[in-house]
Amino acid sequence: MSLSSPARLSVRDLIARYDAHAPRYTSYPTAAQFTPAVGPGDWADWLGRAPSDQPVSLYLHLPFCKRLCWYCGCNTRAVNRAGVISSYVDLLLREADLVLARIGRPVRVGSIHLGGGTPNMLSPEDLERLFAGLSARFDLGDCFEVAAELDPEVLTQEWVEAAGRIGLSRASLGVQDLSPRVQAAVNRPERFETIRWAAEALRGQGVTSLNLDLMYGLPLQAVENVITTLGQVTTLRPERIALFGYAHVPWMKPHQRLINDADLPDAEARFAQSQAAARYLVGKGWQAIGLDHFALPHDGLAAADRAGRLHRNFQGYTTDAADVLIGLGASSISRTPKGFVQNHAQELDWRRAVEAGDLPVARGVALTEGDAFVSEIIERLMCDFVVDLAPIVRRRGRDLSDVAGAWSLLERFVDDGLVRIDGTAVAVTDLGRPFVRAVCAAFDPNAAALQQRHARVV
Numbered sequence: 001m002s003l004s005s006p007a008r009l010s011v012r013d014l015i016a017r018y019d020a021h022a023p024r025y026t027s028y029p030t031a032a033q034f035t036p037a038v039g040p041g042d043w044a045d046w047l048g049r050a051p052s053d054q055p056v057s058l059y060l061h062l063p064f065c066k067r068l069c070w071y072c073g074c075n076t077r078a079v080n081r082a083g084v085i086s087s088y089v090d091l092l093l094r095e096a097d098l099v100l101a102r103i104g105r106p107v108r109v110g111s112i113h114l115g116g117g118t119p120n121m122l123s124p125e126d127l128e129r130l131f132a133g134l135s136a137r138f139d140l141g142d143c144f145e146v147a148a149e150l151d152p153e154v155l156t157q158e159w160v161e162a163a164g165r166i167g168l169s170r171a172s173l174g175v176q177d178l179s180p181r182v183q184a185a186v187n188r189p190e191r192f193e194t195i196r197w198a199a200e201a202l203r204g205q206g207v208t209s210l211n212l213d214l215m216y217g218l219p220l221q222a223v224e225n226v227i228t229t230l231g232q233v234t235t236l237r238p239e240r241i242a243l244f245g246y247a248h249v250p251w252m253k254p255h256q257r258l259i260n261d262a263d264l265p266d267a268e269a270r271f272a273q274s275q276a277a278a279r280y281l282v283g284k285g286w287q288a289i290g291l292d293h294f295a296l297p298h299d300g301l302a303a304a305d306r307a308g309r310l311h312r313n314f315q316g317y318t319t320d321a322a323d324v325l326i327g328l329g330a331s332s333i334s335r336t337p338k339g340f341v342q343n344h345a346q347e348l349d350w351r352r353a354v355e356a357g358d359l360p361v362a363r364g365v366a367l368t369e370g371d372a373f374v375s376e377i378i379e380r381l382m383c384d385f386v387v388d389l390a391p392i393v394r395r396r397g398r399d400l401s402d403v404a405g406a407w408s409l410l411e412r413f414v415d416d417g418l419v420r421i422d423g424t425a426v427a428v429t430d431l432g433r434p435f436v437r438a439v440c441a442a443f444d445p446n447a448a449a450l451q452q453r454h455a456r457v458v
Contacts, residue, residue, distance in 0.1 A: 009416055014435070015267045017416070019458040022437040022447060025382050026314045027340060028375035029365050031333065033446060034342055038364030046338040047102040050324050055110030055142045057322040058134070059314070060092060061329035062114060063347055064121040066154050069188045070258045071176070071218060071246055075331035075345055076117040088329075088347075089126045091354045093133040095328050098359055100137060108139045110322055113315055114148040120155050124162035131166040145169050145320075149213075152198040153190055160198075164205030171202050172211040172242070177218055178229040185219040185263055192232050199236045209299060211240035216273035218246050219263035223276045230280050239299040242316060243277050243292050245270060247455035267458045271434065274458075290383055291436055293317045310383040317383065330360075339366040373398050378440045385428040385436060393424075400424065409442035434458065 009017070023030040050056075064079040065072075079085065100107060112134070122130065134140065147170040148163070163171075175195055176188060183189050199210055212233050216226055233241070248264060250256040265273065278288060286294035287302045293316065295302040304310045304319045311318050313325065314333055327334040330350040333342045341364035344350040353360035367375075373396045380387040393400055410426065413419035418432030419439060428436050437457050441447035 011271055012268060014416070014418075015271060015458050017412075018418075018435045018438045019267050019456050020438060020441075021455065022441045022457050023444070024455070025378050025437060025440050026312060026316065027333075027335070028378050028444070029340070029367075029371055029446070031340075031342065034340065034363040034365050036363045038339060038341060038361075038366055040359040040361045042339070042364060042366065043334070043341045043359050043361045044102040046336045046341075047099060048104060049338065050103065050336045052105060054324075055108040055322060056324040056326055057320055058109055058112045058138070059325060059327045059332055059334075060112070060114050060119075060130075061327065061332040061343075062088070062116040062119045062121060063330050064088075064116065065118045066121065066151065067187065068255060069176075069186055070255055071186045071188075071215065072255070073247055073249065073253055074117060077347070079121070082123060085121060086123070086126050088351075089122065089130050089133075091351055092130065092328050093137070095354050095360065096134065096137050098354070098357065099326055099328070102359070106139055108142050109134075110142050111145040111320055112140075112143060112147070114146075115315065116149055118151045118154055119148045120150045120159050122159075124156075124158045127159065127162050128166060143167075147171065149174070150198070150202075152194045155198045155201070157201060160201045160205050163202070163207075168202070168205070168207055170209040170211065171207045172213055173198055174213045175229070175233060176213065176215045177221055177225055178232055179221070179225040182218050182221045182225055186259065195233065196236060199238070209240060210236070210238045211242060212236070212238045213242050213244065214277075215244050215246050216277060217248075217265055217270040219259050219265075221265060221273065222269070223273050226273045226277050227280055230277060234281070234284055234286075237296070239296050240301055241281060241286060241294045243274065243281075243294065245274065245292070245455075245458070249455055267456070271458050274434065290317045291433070305383075308384060312379055312382050337367070337372075340364050369396065369398075370402070372396065373402065374443055374445075377403070377443050381426070381428065381436060381440050381443075385433060386425065388425040390424040403443060405445070406443040410439070413439060413442070
C-alpha cells in the first residue's frame with residue numbers, strides 16, 4: 001500500500017487510467033477460471049499423487065452466521081439451529097475420511113484454519129468434538145498453527161476456553177468500522193468494548209497472534225471514520241491488521257443490493273481512505289505487508305516479509321508454504337501441485353454428496369506448466385512488489401518470449417512511474433503499489449476476458 005503522493009499524474013488521473021476490474025490474485029489460475037470439467041475423479045487422482053514429504057494444510061469452512069452482514073462476500077447464511085450446525089460437523093469428519101481414503105497413507109498436518117461464515121457459531125462441545133475427530137484422523141504432531149476467523153459479537157467465555165483446549169494460536173476478529181452510522185448501513189452493529197473483551201479473553205487462552213479485519217470503501221464511510229476506528233483498535237496492539245477494500249458485487253452477492261449505491265464512496269474517496277490508514281498504521285509501528293496487510297515487526301508475517309518468504313493464498317497473505325491444501329466443507333477450495341478444486345458452494349449439494357460417499361467437488365482447474373510459471377510471477381509481485389523473471393524462466397524451463405505480451409502492456413505503467421524495469425527485473429514503485437493487481441493482470445492472459453467477474457482495483 002503506497003505511502004506517497006502521485007508525482008506525475010493526479011490521483012484522479014491514475015484512478016481513471018488503472019482502476020479496472022482485476023482479480024485479487026489469491027490464486028492463479030483464479031477461481032473465476034474453475035470449471036465443472038475438473039471434478040471428483042481428478043481430485044481423487046491428485047490426492048493419490050500428492051507429495052508426502054511435507055505436512056499439508058487444512059482449511060475447514062463453516063458457512064453459518066448469527067446475522068447477515070450486507071457487505072459480506074463469503075459463502076454463508078444466517079442459522080440459529082444447533083442441530084444443523086452439529087450435523088455439519090459430522091459431515092466435515094466424514095469428508096475427511098473420504099479424502100484420506102483417496103490419499104491412502106497417514107497424513108501430517110502443518111496448520112489448520114477455520115473460516116466462514118463464523119466458526120464460533122459452533123458450540124464449544126462441537127468445536128472440541130471436531131478437533132478430537134481431526135486428531136483421530138490426521139497426524140497433528142507438526143501442526144504449528146491453529147487459526148480461526150471470529151465474530152466478537154458471538155464469542156463467549158465458554159467458546160474461548162474450548163478454543164484454548166484445542167490449541168487456538170491465531171485469531172482474526174471482524175471489526176470493519178466502529179462508526180455506528182457506517183455499521184447501520186451494513187447491518188453490523190458492534191461495540192469496541194466487545195472487541196476489547198474478545199482480544200483479552202483470547203490472549204488469556206493462549207492466542208499469540210491476533211488479527212483485526214478492517215474495511216474501507218463502505219457506505220457512508222469517510223477518512224475520519226477509518227482513522228477513528230484505527231485509533232481505537234490499535235490500543236489493543238494486534239499483531240496483524242488486514243485492511244480490505246469493500247468489493248461491491250451485487251450481481252454475485254444479491255444481499256449487497258440492500259446497500260444503497262448512492263452511499264458508497266467513489267474511487268478517489270476509497271483511495272484516500274486506504275492511504276490515510278496506511279500512513280497511520282506505519283506511523284504507529286506496524287510494518288506494511290503486501291497490498292493490504294500490516295504486522296508488528298515481531299510477528300511471523302512481518303519476519304516472512306523481510307526474508308522474502310511471504311506467500312499468498314485464499315486466506316490472504318500468509319507464512320504457509322505448504323504445497324497441499326485440503327479444504328473441507330461447502331465451497332472450500334483445495335490445492336495440490338496438479339491443480340485446484342472447489343466443493344459445492346450450496347450446502348445442501350455438499351451434504352448430499354458427502355452422505356452418498358462421494359468427494360463433494362463441483363469444479364476446478366488443472367495446472368499447466370504455463371500456469372505455474374505465471375503463478376510464481378504474480379505471487380512474487382503481490383508479495384514483494386518485485387520479481388526477477390530470469391531465474392524463474394531458467395527454473396521452469398520457459399523463455400522470456402512467454403511474457404512478451406506483458407512486457408508491452410507494462411510500458412504505460414513505466415511511463416507513469418508505477419513500474420521500473422531493470423533488465424529482467426520488474427519492480428512496482430511506491431506510487432504503483434495500490435495498483436499492483438493491475439500490474440499482475442498484465443502477466444495474466446485471461447484477465448481481460450474475465451475482468452467483469454472481479455472487483456475494481458482501487
